[in-house]
Amino acid sequence: MKKILVVLLAAIVGISAVNAQPTKKQLKAVKAEVASWEAEGWKAAPGDLSIAEQILMQKEYAKKLNNNGEPLYIFGSSTAVGQTFKAAQLATMRGVKSDAIDQLESEITKIIEEKLGNEQKSLDKAVSKDMVVSKSKEIISNRLPRGIKIVSVFRELPKTKNVEVRMMIAYNYDNVQNMFEEAAREALDKAIDGLKK
Numbered sequence: 001m002k003k004i005l006v007v008l009l010a011a012i013v014g015i016s017a018v019n020a021q022p023t024k025k026q027l028k029a030v031k032a033e034v035a036s037w038e039a040e041g042w043k044a045a046p047g048d049l050s051i052a053e054q055i056l057m058q059k060e061y062a063k064k065l066n067n068n069g070e071p072l073y074i075f076g077s078s079t080a081v082g083q084t085f086k087a088a089q090l091a092t093m094r095g096v097k098s099d100a101i102d103q104l105e106s107e108i109t110k111i112i113e114e115k116l117g118n119e120q121k122s123l124d125k126a127v128s129k130d131m132v133v134s135k136s137k138e139i140i141s142n143r144l145p146r147g148i149k150i151v152s153v154f155r156e157l158p159k160t161k162n163v164e165v166r167m168m169i170a171y172n173y174d175n176v177q178n179m180f181e182e183a184a185r186e187a188l189d190k191a192i193d194g195l196k197k
Helices: 002-016 024-039 051-063 085-103 105-120 129-143 173-196
Strands: 073-082 148-156 163-172
Touching: 024 051, 051 073, 051 148, 073 085, 073 148, 073 173, 085 105, 085 129, 085 148, 085 163, 105 129, 105 173, 129 173, 163 173
Parallel strands: none
Antiparallel strands: 073 163, 148 163
């Protein structure tokens, strides 16, 4: 328990230099959350921040807003199991991207519907909206930047000896939004070009 407290205090000192100092109530909540994660067998991944620092970082990034008062970041999270840490980590990273993109699907669909409404009038055949959305998501997934690693923890599963990895990555919402507008335009142009041939 002393170890948790020391790590928590070190994390707070590091983070409070940049942000407002957490209240006693917040510290108590973080301490309880760290204890809960550790009781479930989670450990900080090699080379990453401690669990306490990751929890504090997650809370800080969740509070950040852009100039319009909207969340500055979108968070992709995922958990995966593999025979090795590296295999589980790679699967988790794919899941993180997919989770972030799925959260944006309604906005991608809206952009495509608007563009499709303008283009469809001049076409003899219908363009599949679902196909264009799917292609847009694929393009975004291939171009999505690394983002900011917020959570990276792992645990060994006792029965199978497999490794489970949990990650959360923050993506700048404005950057991602610009990216999916470009991807939607590109996917739609390809679909329309295919019909014109």
